[in-house]
Amino acid sequence: MKDIAKTYNPAEVEDRIYDFWVKGNYFHAEVDQSKKPYTIVIPPPNITGQLHMGHALDNTLQDILIRFRRMQGYSALWMPGTDHASIATEAKIVEAMKDEGVTKEDIGRDGFLERAWAWRDKFGSRIISQLKKLGSSCDWERERFTMDEGCSKSVKEVFVRLYEKGLIYRGERIINWCPHCKTSISDAEVTYEEKDGSFWHLRYPLSDGSGYVELATTRPETMMGDT
DSSP states (O other): OOOOOSSOOHHHHHHHHHHHHHHTTTTOOOOOTTSOEEEEEOOOOBTTSOOOHHHHHHHHHHHHHHHHHHHTTOEEEEEOEEBOOTHHHHHHHHHHHHHHTOOHHHHHHHHHHHHHHHHIIIIIHHHHHHHHHTTOOOOGGGOEETTSHHHHHHHHHHHHHHHHTTOSOOOOOOOEEETTTTEEEOGGGEEOOOOOOOOEEEEEEOTTSSOEEEEEEOOOOOEEOOO
16 A cells, blocks of 8 residues: 655645646536526736735635536636736836836837736736646636737727717816826825825905905825835
8 A cells, every 4th residue: 555645745736636627627618508607707816926815815715616606517617817907017017127227218119018028928827827726726728818809809899889878988087197107097006105294374365455364275295106
């Protein structure tokens, strides 16, 4: 009889079992009219780096749900993918370029896009590998990236339809503006800090010349934090 190891060695067990699952196509879902569908579209991790403990918890919960429904006989699909993350990824690439003494202006638009796609290949692949190491039972034949052509066409199609219905329109709003990136940013990308400021007193003269109305106010300051 083969000796049983005294301690569990995941390297000897988990990769072998996961490879068995993938080769057996056990995570793949097909349209089956005889089964009730159950689908989870993964909240796509940003390609700004690698997964953290929050991702591990979130994807474990999704995996529990999809495996549970799969065992119940549902036509269960867990759709995997990654997100380009736009400004956040750009900030990471610019930060990495700074260590090389290179700027976006030095390499131009095409040069920066080359670096952006190379970044996606490196960290997107790392994220997918991490998801597989977690044992995630995603349908890897359906893996998508938010900048894939099909996804981009769908977004444009929906945008145009909403515009034609009058649900998208141009208006004036107060927004967050990054003076460094020279672009608007979302609330999630803003870091607020307490700073000593000034209390400005403004005097408005009364129309009859009898005096003034004095108002006091401050000037708020916002800055973009690390993404």
